[in-house]
Amino acid sequence: TAGITQAPTSQILAAGRSMTLRCTQDMRHNAMYWYRQDLGLGLRLIHYSNTAGTTGKGEVPDGYSVSRANTDDFPLTLASAVPSQTSVYFCASSERGYNEQFFGPGTRLTVL
Amino acid sequence: SQQGEEDPQALSIQEGENATMNCSYKTSINNLQWYRQNSGRGLVHLILIRSNEREKHSGRLRVTLDTSKKSSSLLITASRAADTASYFCAPTNSGGYNKLIFGAGTRLAVHP
Numbered sequence: 001t002a003g004i005t006q007a008p009t010s011q012i013l014a015a016g017r018s019m020t021l022r023c024t025q026d027m028r029h030n031a032m033y034w035y036r037q038d039l040g041l042g043l044r045l046i047h048y049s050n051t052a053g054t055t056g057k058g059e060v061p062d063g064y065s066v067s068r069a070n071t072d073d074f075p076l077t078l079a080s081a082v083p084s085q086t087s088v089y090f091c092a093s094s095e096r097g098y099n100e101q102f103f104g105p106g107t108r109l110t111v112l
Numbered sequence: 113s114q115q116g117e118e119d120p121q122a123l124s125i126q127e128g129e130n131a132t133m134n135c136s137y138k139t140s141i142n143n144l145q146w147y148r149q150n151s152g153r154g155l156v157h158l159i160l161i162r163s164n165e166r167e168k169h170s171g172r173l174r175v176t177l178d179t180s181k182k183s184s185s186l187l188i189t190a191s192r193a194a195d196t197a198s199y200f201c202a203p204t205n206s207g208g209y210n211k212l213i214f215g216a217g218t219r220l221a222v223h224p
């Protein structure tokens with residue numbers, strides 16, 4: 001199985017443009033998460049979804065939106081990118097609450 | 113969920129030596145997880161220890177948990193160059209899904 005895949009691997013984006021980061025898992029996990037990791041720091045939770053059809057805000061949700069139309073996909077959208085959103089974005093999933101999370105390989109985003 | 117704080121921030125050892133990393137947290141937990149991140153990659157789950165457990169082993173890894181001191185330690189025995197990575201702890205308390213909050217981690221360098 002592929003686990004979790006993310007696309008694109010990296011992207012350079014002009015400020016003010018919109019972009020959707022894609023995340024797909026094939027493990028039928030209920031919960032999915034988006035994190036950002038800035039250079040030299042730990043991960044910060046942006047948004048999460050406990051199950052298909054529901055989403056919630058994490059620590060740093062401003063400037064980002066998510067949707068969870070089905071179990072497998074959890075796209076993250078930046079409506080109008082700003083340079084402070086330059087970061088590495090990781091998607092993760094878990095079978096249910098309190099269990100280990102499985103992480104994707106990340107998307108490196110640079111906003112100029 | 114709450115943030116764990118790892119200590120030390122950085123650790124440099126020789127191959128074959130043991131590496132010990134510590135994690136402190138503030139409030140009661142259901143479990144605590146340790147993750148590893150190789151440079152530029154997503155996090156990989158190492159081990160989960162529940163609040164009613166005091167010690168857990170997985171290969172060369174040994175995790176201890178002291179709920180009275182609100183602390184955990186991760187010991188890597190007989191370290192290898194491939195253990196070079198950042199290590200994060202993630203304490204999880206009750207109240208919902210596993211919204212992990214990561215600290216800055218411990219950067220471990222194992223020299224051949």
